[in-house]
Amino acid sequence: MDRYDLLIVGGGINGAGIARDAAGRWLSVLLVEQDDLAGHTSSASTKLIHGGLRYLEYGEFRLVHEALAERERLWAMAPHIIWPLRFVLPQTRSPRPAWMVRLGLFLYDHLGGRRRLPGTETVPLSAGLGEGLADRAGRAFVYSDCWVEDSRLVVLNALDAAERGATIRTRTRLIAARREGEGWTVTIEDAAGTHAVAARALVNAAGPWVADVLGRSGGAAHDHGIRLVKGSHIVVPRLYPGDHAFMLQNPDRRIVFAIPYEGAFTLVGTTDQPWTAAPGPAAIDAGETEYLLATIARYFTRDLTAADIVWSYAGIRPLHDDKAKSASAVTRDYVLDLDAGVGRAPLLSIYGGKITTYRRLAEHALAELAPLVPMAPAWTAGAALPGGDMADFxxxxxxxxxxxxxxxxxxxxxxxxxxxxxxxxxxxGDLGPDLGGGLHTAELDYLVAKEWARTAEDVLWRRSKLGLHVPPGTAERLADCLATYPLSSSHHKSDISAS
Known part of the structure; x- marks a missing residue:
């Protein structure tokens, strides 16, 4: 039976981040993900590395401080997939007084040790930054955050973990886990069948499925402190010129972002809807579509309909249940729940969190486990992610x-x-034939060999956003091409069982 120090359940940003950190501390690590890396919540974000300006309104000062401190650190770690973005916050239709917004931005500029990002400024909307807006008579505040290719951030953390010795197994699910003495015996299942592995500690980073994993872990405490909230986005033809984003305040005081996306488009989102069904695939509904289109109509000169939507996506956020009345007000902070004791194998469950704070969450998770599973010190703060070792993109x-x-x-x-x-x-080397939209076989070979890509969706919508650009029929051609790859090629040489 293969034995590991840590078995991590969940291949989203938290699981991948913990796997990377743990592998770099000389722990043997197995990560299992039931679908693709970033297959759910972590590829359905607004794709921002940000402090969360609106969280100040709810008194989330610790979370905002930690997130702001991480912005420039993550940017330095991966400047190819993370870069600065200026946000224009119009005051012409603001439900909040200008003094309140400016106070929040003052705190935002100073809470997190900003060094490279420019600070807040006030501009007239009649200047170039207001082009495309329906009302350009007033002023706006302009502040800085960062953009991230969210699903690539997950993959790069998994890749770094694998190159440091971790075993990453996608399309593999936890069937059952039971404590045996001071360790775990775990049954996992993949396309080849079921297998038993042993681990000193179990990390439940299953996101929306965190309660399900607890239910499969015999003898584990069942803490249902999770609240599922669906967030949806739409992608529409470009609404305005320029490479800046807009932070739009709606009459219900909720925030919607409009962000330049993939050159020809604008990304608009997000919504906040309670999710009461079992975790699973999510899609935007008619009410959310109407809400986002109404926001566009409220602020921009273009009046779009549902027929203009090029693409939409939705994800279920696994938030810690702080009993807030509305989905928008639920905390985005994270909670780590350690179930352990004398002679009792440790189980660490992750509730909540956001992409910006994933690295710190991983550090905190391993600090919880360190007294029980000896390990080397924290190391990720200054370590570039794969491909990020450059001074200037x-x-x-x-x-x-x-x-x-x-x-x-x-x-x-x-x-x-x-x-x-x-x-x-x-x-x-030879790029090989173009399978559509500039996707050559050399790139596909790399994605299969190094990044666990197995399906057309993995390639077109998670490892890239080529799905927005390729001609009709590309997905089918790509699926036929992928069928010719050996199944084992989806795991590169780092996917070797630990002993």
Whole structure:
């Protein structure tokens, strides 16, 4: 029976982040994910690395401070998938007085040790930043946060974990777990059948399925301190020029973002709807669609209908249940619940959290386990993620363009954004046939061999957003191509059982 120090259930950002941190502390790690990495909540975010300006209104000062401190740290760790973004906050239709917003932005500028990001400024909307808005008569505040390719952030954490010795197994689910002495015996299931493994500690980072995993862990305390909230987004043709985003305040005091997306589009979201069904695939509903379209109509000159929506996505956020009255007010902070004792194998369950604070959450999770599972000290604060070892992305891109003058520049830019300094693994050889929209077989080979891609959806909607750009029939051609790869090629050489 294969034995590990940690068995982590869940391949979202929290599970991948804990796996990376633990593997770097010389622990043997197995991570199992029932679907694809970032297959649910972690690929359905608003794709921001941010402090959460609106959380100040709910008194979440600890969370905002921690998140703000992480912004520039994460940017430095992965400048190819994380970059600065300016947000325009119009006051023309604000339900909050300007002094209150400005006070919040003052705290936002000073709570987290901002160094490289520019601070807040006040601008007239009649200037260029207001172009595209229906009302440009007033003023706006402009502040900074960062953008992130969320599902790629998850994959890069898993990749770094694997390269440090962790075993990453996708399409693998936990069937049952039971305590045996001071350890766990766990039954997992994949396409080949069921297998038993042993672990010193179990980490439940299953997100919306955290209670389900507890139910499968015999003898575990059943803490149902989770509240599921659905958040939905729409992607529409570009609403305005410029590379800035808008933070829009609705009459119900909720916030909706409008963000430049994939060149030709604008991403609009998110909603907050209670989710009362069992965890599973989520989709936007008619009411959420109407709400987001009404927000667009309220602020912008373009009046869109549901027929104009290019794509939509929804995810279920597994929030810690703080008994807040509305879904919007539920805390985005995280809670770590350790079930352990003398002679009792540890089980650590993760409730809540947000992408921005995943690295700190991982540190805190391992600090909880350190007295029970000896490990090396924390190390991730200054360590680049795979492909992120560069000082400046634009300078790096210019160097790659000079080395590959025959490759189209838009393709080079996309590849450099996705893979950073690892792009040479794709470019230093024959790119192979174009399967559609600039997806060449060399890139597909890399995604299958190194990044656990198995399906067309993995490639077109999580490892990339090429699904918005490829011609009709690409997904079918891609599926046929993927069927020719050996199943074992979905796990690179780091996927070797620990002993």
């Amino acid at each position: 634009d300078a790096f891109l210019r160097g790659v363009e000079a080395e590959h003058p025959d490759v189209p520049r838009p393709l080079l830019r996309r590849l450099c954004r996705a893979y950073g300094t690892r792009v040479s693994a794709i470019l230093d």
